[in-house]
Amino acid sequence: MPKVLVSDPIEQVGIDLLAQVAQVDIHTGLSPAELAAMIPGYDALMIRSGTKVTQEVIEAAHQLKIIGRAGVGVDNIDVPAATRKGIIVVNSPEGNTIAAAEHTLAMMMSLARHIPDANESMKAGKWDRKRFTGVEIYKKTLGIIGLGKIGSHVATVARAMGMKLLAYDPFLSTERADQLGCRLVELDVLFSESDFITLHLPKTPETQHLISGDTLAKMKPTARIINCARGGIIDEMALVTALKEGQIAGAALDVFEEEPLGESALRSLGMEAILTPHLGASTEEAQANVAIDVAEQIRDVLLGLPARSAVNIPGLRPDILEKLTPYMQLAETLGNLVGQLAGGRIESLEVRLQGELASNDSQPIVIAALKGLLSPALRERVNYVNAGLEAKERGIRVIETRDASQRDYSGSLCLIAKGPLESRSVTGALLGEHELRITSIDDFPINVSPTRHMLLTLHRDMPGIIGKIGSNLGSFNVNIASMQVGRKMVRGNAVMVISLDDPLPEGLLAEITKVQGIRDAYIVNL
Numbered sequence: 001m002p003k004v005l006v007s008d009p010i011e012q013v014g015i016d017l018l019a020q021v022a023q024v025d026i027h028t029g030l031s032p033a034e035l036a037a038m039i040p041g042y043d044a045l046m047i048r049s050g051t052k053v054t055q056e057v058i059e060a061a062h063q064l065k066i067i068g069r070a071g072v073g074v075d076n077i078d079v080p081a082a083t084r085k086g087i088i089v090v091n092s093p094e095g096n097t098i099a100a101a102e103h104t105l106a107m108m109m110s111l112a113r114h115i116p117d118a119n120e121s122m123k124a125g126k127w128d129r130k131r132f133t134g135v136e137i138y139k140k141t142l143g144i145i146g147l148g149k150i151g152s153h154v155a156t157v158a159r160a161m162g163m164k165l166l167a168y169d170p171f172l173s174t175e176r177a178d179q180l181g182c183r184l185v186e187l188d189v190l191f192s193e194s195d196f197i198t199l200h201l202p203k204t205p206e207t208q209h210l211i212s213g214d215t216l217a218k219m220k221p222t223a224r225i226i227n228c229a230r231g232g233i234i235d236e237m238a239l240v241t242a243l244k245e246g247q248i249a250g251a252a253l254d255v256f257e258e259e260p261l262g263e264s265a266l267r268s269l270g271m272e273a274i275l276t277p278h279l280g281a282s283t284e285e286a287q288a289n290v291a292i293d294v295a296e297q298i299r300d301v302l303l304g305l306p307a308r309s310a311v312n313i314p315g316l317r318p319d320i321l322e323k324l325t326p327y328m329q330l331a332e333t334l335g336n337l338v339g340q341l342a343g344g345r346i347e348s349l350e351v352r353l354q355g356e357l358a359s360n361d362s363q364p365i366v367i368a369a370l371k372g373l374l375s376p377a378l379r380e381r382v383n384y385v386n387a388g389l390e391a392k393e394r395g396i397r398v399i400e401t402r403d404a405s406q407r408d409y410s411g412s413l414c415l416i417a418k419g420p421l422e423s424r425s426v427t428g429a430l431l432g433e434h435e436l437r438i439t440s441i442d443d444f445p446i447n448v449s450p451t452r453h454m455l456l457t458l459h460r461d462m463p464g465i466i467g468k469i470g471s472n473l474g475s476f477n478v479n480i481a482s483m484q485v486g487r488k489m490v491r492g493n494a495v496m497v498i499s500l501d502d503p504l505p506e507g508l509l510a511e512i513t514k515v516q517g518i519r520d521a522y523i524v525n526l
């Protein structure tokens, strides 16, 4: 049974799901060093934001296939290191969207009406009505930085509450912003016009300290800022200064540069600051959503199925994935075949999507073809996660082409591998929904089901040649399952594909290449 390590608190429903297919061990609060010591025996790791999956952890993970992040942000995982090692990283991109958006709105209302401090004052036995006079949000301007899933939900609710909306998101179309009732503006405009500013963008080297002393100075003295995205997007020291000096009126933070937040000047601020301990995703609903979403993906990957929300391989909607999976199997088989025919050094791979396949997302098919192409050399070291990177590092140029006009099959795929001296091509298609067919090799038409052991010859089409190869195989006690010849003209060049029940014994290939009329012969093992 595979083994799954759960190293952050995860809803029981997710654990139960995993327990159906794996041994699940729960060890929370591990340091990277403790995790690195424990990880070698595990096939999967399930985490939230608390566990730091460092390069050291990934290097120690000898049999890890998947890291499942029960949430959105994967900034606590060294994703490039996982990719290099062929480990799939999955998350739950939507499971906690509503929870994080509602926490943001709660933070905004709390800032506007001083609810946390009023509550604390009541619990301290006071009845102070003057100190807690707030502001309304109605008709105020909300500036949203990052108008993705969470930012969009915040926009929808804030608009319904009568707020005017500005947004900054360099990757968003004006059309989408219009739909949400947001005016897309440059950052400086957003800073200077907003009464409330909320952050919903990822933390990257570019967004680190996006809110700094300089940018805080551009805000209104009545402005209030909310960060339920990631710590480090705001320069905390600059924020403390801006709040103390009255440059802005308030801040509500759910996320921090260092988590858990240690000793910090933020803790000594008054009612102008509201702090919560990274609670954005902490609702019963969100925790159940993300636990199920990620546990299902871990289960699928452990069962050899694809994951739907992988961050380091093409993520596909389940309906599209279902349609593309047989084509991905075809691409992998053809890639493997053309890789074995082309031999060692391949400089480029052309992936030609034909017929109905031409209108599909090509990325998963290209990745599958590369995995197949590299598997004769890299064996189990190559997978869907690292195939693109491995190909790039070997200098293999990938060229994608589309030809919707090809109508031999509803959809077919042609792979052309070019080396320094020659190029080899194979084409394949699906018969029905799932049956793979090789439909041409080096432009010779054939119709063959790929099998585990095959013998391929390039030869002159002449009497007696098939019989001689048959006798050769017979003399080595190799049984032929099926045989087919493809030719373009009578007595011209031809290919022969022989499916064998057994692997070809050593020495037999040399015998076959001696047969008169044989130009080349290949053993192909798929």
Ligand SMILES: NC(=O)c1ccc[n+]([C@@H]2O[C@H](COP(=O)([O-])OP(=O)(O)OC[C@H]3O[C@@H](n4cnc5c(N)ncnc54)[C@H](O)[C@@H]3O)[C@@H](O)[C@H]2O)c1
Binding pocket: 072, 073, 074, 093, 096, 097, 100, 145, 146, 147, 148, 149, 150, 151, 168, 169, 170, 171, 172, 200, 201, 202, 203, 206, 207, 228, 229, 230, 254, 255, 278, 279, 280, 281, 282
């Ligand atoms: N506090 C929490 O518990 C909690 C919960 C969930 C998500 N999050 C965090 O919230 C953030 C948003 O999550 P999401 O699910 O909405 O992600 P998303 O990917 O749907 O949206 C992010 C948006 O940010 C935009 N963006 C990227 N770079 C930008 C830049 N430099 N300036 C402005 N916009 C930029 C993107 O175009 C995208 O529209 C993430 O950082 C995520 O980790 C926090």
Ligand SMILES: O=C(O)[C@H](O)COP(=O)(O)O
Binding pocket: 048, 049, 050, 070, 071, 072, 073, 074, 096, 278, 279, 280, 281, 282
């Ligand atoms: O990125 C996320 O999903 C949020 O930050 C939530 O993190 P958590 O699951 O650790 O609360």
